[in-house]
Amino acid sequence: xxxxxxxxxxxxxxxxxxxxxxxxxxxxxxxxxxxxxxxxxxxxxxxxxxxxxxxxxxxxxxxxxxxxxxxxxxxxxxxxxxxxxxxxxxxxxxxxxxxxxxxxxxxxxxxxx
Amino acid sequence: xxxxxxxxxxxxxxxxxxxxxxxxxxxxxxxxxxxxxxxxxxxxxxxxxxxxxxxxxxxxxxxxxxxxxxxxxxxxxxxxxxxxxxxxxxxxxxxxxxxxxxxxxxxxxxxxxx
Numbered sequence: 396x397x398x399x400x401x402x403x404x405x406x407x408x409x410x411x412x413x414x415x416x417x418x419x420x421x422x423x424x425x426x427x428x429x430x431x432x433x434x435x436x437x438x439x440x441x442x443x444x445x446x447x448x449x450x451x452x453x454x455x456x457x458x459x460x461x462x463x464x465x466x467x468x469x470x471x472x473x474x475x476x477x478x479x480x481x482x483x484x485x486x487x488x489x490x491x492x493x494x495x496x497x498x499x500x501x502x503x504x505x506x507x508x
Numbered sequence: 509x510x511x512x513x514x515x516x517x518x519x520x521x522x523x524x525x526x527x528x529x530x531x532x533x534x535x536x537x538x539x540x541x542x543x544x545x546x547x548x549x550x551x552x553x554x555x556x557x558x559x560x561x562x563x564x565x566x567x568x569x570x571x572x573x574x575x576x577x578x579x580x581x582x583x584x585x586x587x588x589x590x591x592x593x594x595x596x597x598x599x600x601x602x603x604x605x606x607x608x609x610x611x612x613x614x615x616x617x618x619x620x621x622x
Binding site for chain 1: 512539541543548549550551552553556558566567598600602609610611612613614615616
């Protein structure tokens with residue numbers, strides 16, 4: 396069956412360390428993968444998009460990698476801060492050309508001061 | 509710009525009642541989406557629209573209907589609400605510019621069906 400897996404367990408990390416979140420998928424060949432941030436009681440907010448022909452994308456303290464062979468994306472937050480505490484969702488275009496994505500269930504990140 | 513707005517923010521219904529959720533966007537986006545989010549299930553696509561006057565089914569369309577009579581609005585209807593439709597509903601929109609594949613989400617509507 397097709398699915399997108401994110402670690403359902405919360406990730407607790409000390410302030411200042413690098414947080415690494417994982418998104419694994421099976422049976423897809425996505426053209427791109429996205430990462431969103433969601434705070435409690437709010438809608439998701441787009442962070443980064445990486446395309447199938449890109450290995451890595453950076454934005455300030457954020458870095459995303461995309462390995463289409465392993466079918467995995469890693470999302471890194473360097474020098475993490477308590478304000479980075481949120482749930483992070485990955486999303487893939489599981490059906491190319493249909494202008495829609497499928498979301499993973501998200502990983503809750505808690506940055507401890 | 510207000511971005512994507514949703515009305516209402518909260519609603520409690522009794523089983524069998526009907527209601528309409530309104531989504532509005534002021535970004536002139538072609539694509540609009542309705543999702544529901546449940547604990548442990550993530551965001552699941554209910555219906556979506558690729559343009560004014562068009563709609564299509566998503567992953568979990570049963571029990572819902574939608575309409576896109578105006579480009580800026582996307583309505584989600586529940587004709588006969590069921591407790592299984594208790595959820596948080598999010599609307600999103602997306603533009604058609606080159607490489608513009610990101611979705612912009614509204615603040616959500618929390619619906620409880622008793």
